[in-house]
Amino acid sequence: MATIHDVAQQAGVSVTTVSRVLNNRGYISEATRKKVFETMDALNYQPNEIARSLLRKQSNIIGLIIPNVSHPFFSELASQVEYYAYENGCKVLLCNSQLDPAKERDYIEMLKRNRVDGIIMGSHTLEVEEYVSLRSPIVTIDRRIGEKIPFISSDNYRGGVLATELLIRKGCRKLAHICGNLELDLLANSRSEGFRDTADKHGIEHMTIQTDMNVFDQEQYARIIQELLDQHPDVDGIFATSDIIAAFAVKGCVKIGRRVPDEMRIIGYDDVSAAAWLTPAITTVQQPIAEIGRLAVELIRRQLDGEPYEVDNTLPVELIERATT
Amino acid sequence: MATIHDVAQQAGVSVTTVSRVLNNRGYISEATRKKVFETMDALNYQPNEIARSLLRKQSNIIGLIIPNVSHPFFSELASQVEYYAYENGCKVLLCNSQLDPAKERDYIEMLKRNRVDGIIMGSHTLEVEEYVSLRSPIVTIDRRIGEKIPFISSDNYRGGVLATELLIRKGCRKLAHICGNLELDLLANSRSEGFRDTADKHGIEHMTIQTDMNVFDQEQYARIIQELLDQHPDVDGIFATSDIIAAFAVKGCVKIGRRVPDEMRIIGYDDVSAAAWLTPAITTVQQPIAEIGRLAVELIRRQLDGEPYEVDNTLPVELIERATT
DNA sequence: TATCATATGTCAACCCTTTGACATGTCATT
DNA sequence: AATGACATGTCAAAGGGTTGACATATGATA
The missing domain is CATH 1.10.260.40 (lambda repressor-like DNA-binding domains)
Incomplete structure (x- = not known):
């Protein structure tokens, strides 16, 4: 060269x-x-950009740590982050943690060694302290890890409320909610609170089922749905914490001949593009994925440039009614 | 620091x-x-990894250029590439070309400036010459760009044959094939040849419809399907070049009340995980995505280490029969 | 006692680019 | 003739780390 x-x-x-x-x-x-x-x-x-970076003490690289790009929500998020990073002259280093704490920690250290401009954290398996030692700009998606560290999330509680209200309005008598692992300290957990509060308020019977992990495990999803349909045949409304889980719910119903939406109403979360091209198209709570990506990059940049920024970036959600309710 | x-x-x-x-x-x-x-x-x-890279003349970064990670096939590929790169102590720089030649060119230059160890090219909008000037190790997915440059692809022709034969065996009388833009010089185009040859061999009437782009454009897919169903009501079998397009075909059929698979048989390509969790689950030609990812990383490493490597890496495909045929 | 493995230090060059300080020279304008 | 904008050059330091050559010192072994 x-x-x-x-x-x-x-x-x-x-x-x-x-x-x-x-x-x-x-x-x-x-x-x-x-x-x-x-x-x-x-x-x-x-x-040689490496020599330049050394001098400038800036790599123009943003690290993106997520559970796995193969999950539709994160793949769409990654796509948006890449888009806005490129607009800002930045590159994106893709890090899948697989929700493995060792790999997540490893990636964080790697990003530090590579002097990335900032880290967008969408995977949260570690304790808060481990992130705080990082000096570089961070933005978290869906978790609050410090007073000064900006986070982005959709209005999860309201999403839970909207979804549950819709199910109730449509006439459901017994609701099930399938969520991720509530032991992970995620803001997404307030979807479950929204669900519970709303069902309670309306005096509707309800139950909550946790999945082990947040990573995409098809077999687990299929099994959980099957068990639910089996053991609780009176459940007539499901609020799933992702569109993918909702898709499995649809699949499970079709398999045993439960008609959707007549006999079972299903609502997902995220509004990934698959939600629209599935048959039937899935009713869902839309997160503004593009805006999350845009904001994540902007918040990194603002920290880098010493500009003021919001710590709490809770974005509005929207109920998208389609064919499963 | x-x-x-x-x-x-x-x-x-x-x-x-x-x-x-x-x-x-x-x-x-x-x-x-x-x-x-x-x-x-x-x-x-x-x-400081930057200082080390400068000295070593190695960044341990692999550039991955694809049309868009938000497309399920590429998101799964990216996930695999990341997995094997990590195993090899490498990082992955995510580059979405959006099939925009300017952006693709820009990314290639950026990767050169950053002295990446190698580039995995899954987007192919440029002329062959533009890639050849690159000195760094390249691996292409689904395109052949030089005598010595290794490429990976699934056995596209055979995939086309398998899919078409299945449709014919199931009794289809008129077939439609929906493919990407045939003007892009992709190995995937031989799926179309496999389709044509097989249909011809069996004396089955057939037609081929091109989509403008390879990037995920939902509205275009929906429109194309609708036109097809509208203008050619006698078509009773569709071979789509991706599972997503197949999903849209299913959706289009359901919309006008054509029963799948009884009145219309549909087969996709790739076997992305969505193909399995869709309802009905999609019959498809499976590409070994994990193996493609693994091999891509290995071929970069081999070039880097001066080890011998195969130029032609055509991997076997497998027909996965599910509910749409 | 001579030798050697062990342990650490000093020094300088190198990787590639940027940048500031300073020098020199040309040509046009006042 | 003096001034200043323009054009280019030389030189050196800096960024953070690695590496080889060489020096020195200690304690164990032959």
């Missing part, structure tokens, strides 16, 4: 001149500028 | 000693090693 020295030599100018051309500073004649650019082309020169 | 100098000073040893501890070379007493590690802990020191 050619260096700036090679370019300078080939072009018959000094290294300083090439650097000046490259960084657009000082006086440079058109002729020289042209000659330098031509030489760079000829040598297929690309400035 | 603490530097190696700070650690040395604090620990009362020389920089060289710290470096020796860090890199496990030369003689170091247990006492010194311990003291150094303690000091690193106390100072929350993390060696």
Whole structure:
């Protein structure tokens, strides 16, 4: 790989001149500028960003830690983060924690060693203290880990309320709620509170079922649904904490001949694009995924630039009624 | 951020000693090693990977360029690539080209400037020459761009044959095939050849419909399906080039009351996990996504280490029969 | 006692680029 | 003739870490 020295030599100018051309500073004649650019082309020169980063103490890399990109919600989030990072001249380092604390810790250290500009944390298996030692800008998705550390989440409680109210309004008599592991300290857990409070308020019988993990485990989802339908045949409304789980609920119902939505109403959460192209299309609580991604990148940038920022970024949710209610 | 100098000073040893501890070379007493590690802990020191990369001329970063991670096939691929990269001590830089040549070119240059160890190319909007100027190891997914550049693809032709034969065996009389943009020079295009040849061989009437782009555009998919069902009511079998398109086909049929699979048989491609949790579950041609990811990382590593490698990595496909045929 | 493995230190070069300080020279304007 | 904008050059330091050459010192072994 050619260096700036090679370019300078080939072009018959000094290294300083090439650097000046490259960084657009000082006086440079058109002729020289042209000659330098031509030489760079000829040598297929690309400035070594690593050397630049070392000097600038900035890598222009954002670390994105999530449970797994293969989960539709996180894949859409990653897509948005990448989009806005690119708009801001940043790159995205993709880190799947698989919700394994060791891997998550490992990735955090790796990101520190690589002096990333900031970390977007969408995986939360560690204790709060472990994140706090990080000096670099952080933004968390769906968890609050400190007074000053900005977090982004959808209005989970309201999402829970909206979903539950819809089920009740549609005439459901007994509700089931399938959520993630409530022991993880996530803001998503307030969906469950919203569910419980609303069902209680309306005097509707209800139950909550936890899944072991947040990572996408198809077999587990299928099993849980089957058990639910088996053991609680009187349940006629399900509020699932993700569209994928809702899809499995639909599948489980179809399998045993329970008609959706007539005999069973199902509502998901997230509004990933699959929710719309599934048959039947899934009623869901929409999180503004694009906005979450945009905001995450912006909050990193603001911290980096020392601009003021909101700590609590709770975004509105919207009920999207489709075919499963 | 603490530097190696700070650690040395604090620990009362020389920089060289710290470096020796860090890199496990030369003689170091247990006492010194311990003291150094303690000091690193106390100072929350993390060696600057940027400085190391500069020296080593290796970043341990793999660039992954794909149309968009939000597409299920690519999100699953990205997940696998990340998994195997991590196993090999590498990081993954996520690049969505959106199938925009300018963005793809931009990302390629960015990756060169960042001296990545290798590039996995899953987006192919540029001319072959533009890739060849890259010196760094490349692996392409689903496109052949040079004699020496390794590519990975599933056995697309056979996939097309298998899918078409199944439809014919099930009794379909007129087939439609929905594929991506055939003008992109992709190996996936041979799925279409497999389709055509097989239908011709059996004397079955058939048609092929191209989508504009490969990127996930829901509205376009829905429109194309609707037009197909509208204008060709006699088509009773659809071979879609992705499971997502197949899902839209199912949706379109349900909408107009065409029963699947009785009145219309549909088969997809990829076997993304959604294919299994959709209702009805989609019959599809399975690509070995995990193996593609594993191999992609391995081929980068082999090129880097100067080990021999296969150029043609065509992997077997498997027909997965589910509920839409 | 000579030798050697062990343990640590000093010093300098190197990876590639940026940047500031300073020098030199040309040409046009006042 | 003096001034100033323009154009380019030289030189050196800095960013953080690695590495090889070489020096020195200790304690154990032959």
